[in-house]
Amino acid sequence: MHDDTEAGRRGGGPLAVVAASAEVLRHPGVDERLLTDGERERAARFRQESTRQDFVAAHVLVRLCAAQLIGTTADGVTLAQSCPGCGKADHGKPYLPDHPGVHVSLSHTKGVVAAAAGHRAVGVDVERAERTGPHSEVMERVLTGAELRLVEKHADPQRAFLRQWVRKEALIKIGRITLDSMGAVDLSALPLETVDGVPLSSRFEDLHVLDWDDEKHEATAAVVSPDAPRVVGLTDLG
Structure with a gap:
């Protein structure tokens, strides 16, 4: 087994990547055989291809991504999930x-x-903009008053809303907040704008927050961790 702690000291913070689904499935050496039987069963339940x-x-x-971090190959990485609420293994937080x-x-x-x-703990989320934009009741439910004012006066309200949304979803995945508390967590002090596509780094309490826009795929993403994350490309992964 790899000494993951030592590898972390050598390699720095977490790796994060965004890619088109089709690009991932065309990546060299990748196919559905990497998935467990349980994952393939879950995939088969989706009605839309x-x-x-x-x-x-x-x-x-x-x-x-994990294989690149620890210096192995993707077929050497087993993924599992566990729900702390019901104990089932077909959903919940992923782990290795x-x-x-x-x-x-x-x-x-x-x-x-x-x-x-x-x-160390890491959470990532990605969303694509909807043509209709966010509904006002959704914004009021997940944003604080200060955040809502920033979004409403922004030149691109939909992108500004997605910025806060993915941040909060990433915070949920790291276990810092819950779905019920999204609207009480205020991130209005964090910047909203990236410059020339460069990932935007900020802090929330003890966490690093890294935001970026993937213009090619019209997507907005965020990753949070106690360690400073690094954005890599799909081609950087073995």
């Missing part, structure tokens, strides 16, 4: 049974997936 592919791509990408010192997170939306892997 595109949604099934997003699920598969996210579960493949997180293996690629064979590498307990490695933390992982994944996300998928329409045609785009994200993954992150690090040696």
